[in-house]
Amino acid sequence: MSFGDIFLSEFLGTGMLTLLGCGVVATNILARSKGFGGGWLMVNFGWGLAVFAGVFVAADSGAHINPAVTFGLAFEGTTEWSDVPAYLLGEMAGAIVGAALAWAAYRQHFDLEEDPAKKLGVFSTGPEIRNYGWNLVTEIIATFVLLFVILSFGNQPVDLGPLAVALLVVGIGASLGGPTGYAINPARDLGPRIAHALLPIRGKGSSDWAYSWVPIVGPIIGGILGGLLARAVY
Known part of the structure; x- marks a missing residue:
């Protein structure tokens, strides 16, 4: 595939991922939402189904929709290193736009919500x-x-x-998501965090940049280790 084809496919897939993923968090925690208080498992399943949708949308490019997957597959040998920039740019751009669309869908609820931490929690993870x-x-x-x-x-x-893959994401969230909110995807966290910083969200508070490196570095290391072990085993 060409650079442009990979970029567009990953942009659309990651955009769908963050639109639906940020959306399920918004419906669970923002004031006056019909899904308010749906709980952690609702968020887990929502993110799993967001991955499900994103994978189908980005099928043409292999549906990485995650820089950790891109790096993992590059180290494993499936993805060409020359294609990595197209994947990463598409993933990041899509994540920002998808998060912005989730904000637009819940704009009135963001205005009614008084807690800045909940507003940030729609966009990005925190420990x-x-x-x-x-x-x-x-x-x-x-x-x-x-x-x-x-x-x-x-x-x-x-x-x-x-x-x-969707059920795997649900399982990871249920089993390992409690401490940090399981970013497991640098674009999923950084893209929406950038959107949070840029959007005119009433009373939004800090974007917590002090923590932002953890959901970037951790998933990339984990993805590389997973790719290397899979290469050795399979």
Whole structure:
């Protein structure tokens, strides 16, 4: 595929991912939403289905929709390093636009919500116990699981498809998401965090840039480790 084809496919897929993913968080925590208080499992399933939709939309490019997947597959050998910039740019641009669309859908609820932390929580992850070292470990482990299991799907006699990846994301969220909110995707966290910083959100407060490196570095390390182990095993 050409640079432009990869960029467009990943842009659309990651945009769909963050639109639906940020949307399920918004409906769970913002004031006056019909889904208010739906709980952690609703968020897990919402993000899983967001991945499901994003994978189908970005199928032409292999549906990375995640820089950790892109780096993991590059180290594993499936993705050409020359294509990596197109993937990364498409993923980041799509994540920003998707998050902005989620804000537009919930604009009135953002205006009614008084807690700046909840407004930021729609866009990006944050730890329940702030310890950058252990938060980093959590993101590494969770993203390692994501990459290694995704690549193990390809070693099966049947094509398990996007639904398997979606259920894997639900499982990771339910099992490993408690400490940090399981970014497991640098674009999913950084793109919406940039949108939060740029959008005219009433009373939004800080974008918490001090923490922002954790959901970038941790998933990239975890993705690379998952790709390398899959290459060695499979």
